Amino acid sequence: MSNTPLTPGIVPGRLIAEAYASNFDDLEPALDGHEAHVAADRCYFCHDAPCMTACPTSIDIPLFIRQIATGTPEAAAKTIWDQNILGGMCARVCPTEQLCEEVCVREMAEGKPVEIGRLQRFATDRVMAAGVHPFTRAVPTGKKVAVVGAGPAGLAAAHRLALHGHDVVMMDRNEKPGGLNEYGIASYKAPHDFAQAEVEWLLKIGGITVQTGVELGRDVSLDSLRAEYDAVFLGIGLAGVNALRAVGEDVAGVRDAVDFIAELRQQPDKEKLPIGRDVVVIGGGMTAVDAAVQSRLLGAQNVTIVYRRGQEKMSASVHEQDHAQQVGVRIICNAAPVEVIGKGGTVSAVEFAYTEDGPDGLKLLDDTFTLTADQVFKAIGQTLVAPDGMAGPKLDLQPLARVWTGGDCAAGGEDLTVTAVAEGRDAAEAIHASFGA
Template sequence: MALKQTGDIAAQRLSPEQLSCEFSDIAPLLDASAAAAAASRCHYCYDAPCVNACPTRIDIPSFIRKIGNGNLKGAALDILSANPMGGMCARVCPTEILCEGACVRNHQDAEPVAIGALQRHATDWAMARGEVLFKRAALTGRHVAVVGAGPAGLACAHRLALAGHRVTIYDAHEKAGGLNEYGIAAYKTVDDFAQREVEWLCSVGGIDIRHGVTLGRDIELDALRKEHDAVFLAIGLAGVRALAMEGEDLQGVMNAVDFIEQVRSARDLGMVPVGRRVVVIGGGNTAVDAAVQSRKLGATSVTMVYRRGVESMSATWAERDFARTCGVTLVTHATPMRLLGDNGVVTGIEFDRTSSEGEQERFVIDADMVLKAIGQTLVPVGLGRELLTLDGGRIAVEADGSTSLAGVYAGGDCAATGGIDLTVQAVQDGKVAAAAIDAQFARTAVKAA
């Protein structure tokens, strides 16, 4: 959904030079000396809490020790063996609440080891050199369908391909990557890294990606089950929750995920329309990414409004602090009541807030652009006559990713795995499901013999 240029919503707020600066890499790559210095701070804990804090269980002390010894290939192998999307995760993981948040250095000098930066140092080195780290097993003759080329689908496909199985990925977009390509702020993943990582991941062989194929329109789950030995669903959450209030259809009001996709897909950032006064409703990472990018595109004022306190926000303290440094104003404990407009164009939002004394307060924030980031939902289209069992609006799965339908597995945001909605968790879901599918094939092979 493209945002129409109306009123104060316009493109070319900033010069190309300004935009290039605003959207440059926010965490530049470490050089060799900086990486060695960062690695030297690691204690190489035998019961490393950082490993337990990582959903993919990367052996962090091992790869950091290898960086310190100059063995970057060995470090990359440690990382990518546990997390085939370790390069992207090094860029987008909230390390402050995962590995770095668990680092024992926090209790000594209040500064954790720079695990994320070191992980990127090793994986970027390996990818830039085209290092061959993995070799496929002998072909098994098995064929698996993966629906969705996001982190979960790609991780699952990579593991299955390494095991010798043939994988076909069906994806609705023209590029693979899922949220890594379309849903993450452009300043976090510069230089087309998402596509370079996909190319590296698929270089193991045995993975065929079919673009522009939508579940429910071009393919059905019933047919995929008949044509393949197993199916892995990694369809994400394609629906977006509505505010369900007056004025939601006004021009200038759009979903934050659509806005972020516009920014990521733009060949010229200067042509992405943005308002002068932008209000983002929500308190998660999507809200932060939308708010910060609005500011970087040239919005004069950007306000992020959340209905609870900061302690309830899913965006981490680091994300919130970054938004503030970029000029985003955060308003908490405010509930949107209605969108205001004039001649069909949004002009502001009326909010309700309860003061610390318990008094109700109504106030209006002027806006010519409103971005909704209040959550996404599963769209269960194309899942077949035997509808998969759902759990809380997501696909119900067992610990190994198996669903209520034989031979069908699910992972990532679409599945009720009990994990966190992060790229790294999606990768782990894909790994777990791939192991279960491989084990299923081994059992059936034994029975057939």
């Protein structure tokens, strides 16, 4: 739970009990069999498949949609999982409007793409609900691999390594495996404990031992792992949070948005979560949008996202920005915080300066404004806390033999589940090849 002191403005239970269940249920309902068939029938099954090219995991999208259209969702799910073992979560959280669906021929011709994400969810949910794991582990090879970090990259690497017959020990500093999917996704995008259900399904491949509460640099060292295991994969994510660099940012009522989202994910009774009346979120990415939207869903009356550059430079997708505005979030761009104003030891307002983004970088202007705030969330990016003294912003492992990496710790924080899955999968294949298979 949050260690933020509760003030008169930050209280739980702002809404009636029934509202929480509704607000934090599935954002998009699942397709039924008839709806899936109709949606699949819109696909042209393009031979050059621009949607497949746009997918970071290169799923054969025309094939799996054809398999749904022909009444074989089990085969469709296998096609998806062959490339993306976390296809169920990616169907829920992928920015499909910027990836596969953006380049869909139907989108180009009619302005309405084939609903690839919802079709992917239909297929994977059907098979997972049946308890089926359509992969058989190869004969054990005797090779042992340490996977540090049980997020999307680590999970994808572990499954692919186990599939090839290698023994995997997966370690994570958190109480539960899942990483970003468990702790960093908006609750309404993956409700009903789906992240853990997917992990449990994934582990049915066998050959994977999970150790939670184990942190690299505290409980184990990279040197000891390299000595004990035949290979090491690091998918440790980004544990650090950038500073706001504004006067007064340490007053009560100011906290990291990632911690807020993690708290939301782990609290089954949303009615117990305190939220301010006037919430300000500073940042322009998905974390900022998720924090702002969920603040509204918890009952905050006034929620404002403030981003230092133009709206076209926000890393959150236009689709997500539109959704935020639809639930009542205001977005202010070209403004940066200069002071968090405290009253009685807690935040009461934030002063911002308008900015100008020119060839010499961002410039603060003399023109300022102030927003009332009893709660402030910082969503201005995360940083690598590198193990064993290795410096960020990315891990440089070239000098180290038998060590691979993937996900945010390698990419510098792209913050996409699907990209992390691709990197974990590809690293596993590289490890497997290094064993001379």
